[in-house]
Amino acid sequence: MPDWISNIYTGPDENDQQVEFHVTTSDDDLFQSIPLLSKDGHLSLTPNPERIGSATVSVYMSDDGGSSFGGCDTSDTKQFTITVNQTIYPLTVLQEGSGSIKLDGISILPMYTKLYNAGSMVEISATPDPDWLFSHWYGDITSTEQNIQFSMNKPISLTAKFYEPPVTLSVIGKNRLKSTLLFMIYPGQKMLINIVLYNLNLYQQRIFLDGQEILTQIIILSAYKWNRTHLLQHFIKILLSGQPSCMLNPKIWVGNIKMTFNLASAC
Incomplete structure (x- = not known):
């Protein structure tokens, strides 16, 4: 607190003397750093954040002029109270x-x-x-x-x-896999769609509307493959259809999804 004490006066013909304030308290534990008064009257202190209560502070001033020839170099003691409330x-x-x-x-x-x-x-x-x-x-x-x-x-x-932890999609079988993904998009969200077709990567990026359904059909030779496990995000809808060769005639999907061939879906 600047200028807590003002009009500091050393006495007649004593302007060249230096003054010092002496401060004591009735409860030093109330403070993290006890009150101090600088030579120009600035008061500083730090309360103890774990203590509340009041302390009486006593202050007197002295100068460096000495007390020869009946002089006085010490003022009367003044007291005031500091109250620390709960932090x-x-x-x-x-x-x-x-x-x-x-x-x-x-x-x-x-x-x-x-x-x-x-x-x-x-x-x-x-x-x-x-x-x-x-x-x-x-x-x-x-x-x-x-x-x-x-x-x-x-x-x-x-x-x-x-x-959300990633989930896995395991596809077991042979031949190509056709996958259709259905997304729900949030307002203003940017979605990067990666279409993998015969190992050729094509990228499209656009902003979709709130709740708009995006249907992306992917013929996959290098992404979702037979006899592989793939990491997917939650709530992506996957439609799987097998394309049997002339030597194979699959009937059903088995595993966590059990359906008649040719279509299976999961979310």
């Missing part, structure tokens, strides 16, 4: 992906903010939704544990990140 810190909880969060055992919504007294212990947990996994917490606190505890010693913001 409050905000906790902000955000979420990325699909899941639920509990704060101190109570379910909360994303973009949640709560005020805590300094030093309060907080417990928070993250639970992924079905078909999702928990990745980690990030922000002012980082952790890969779903359940964490911490002390509120500063303003804290943290985010729970959930993600």
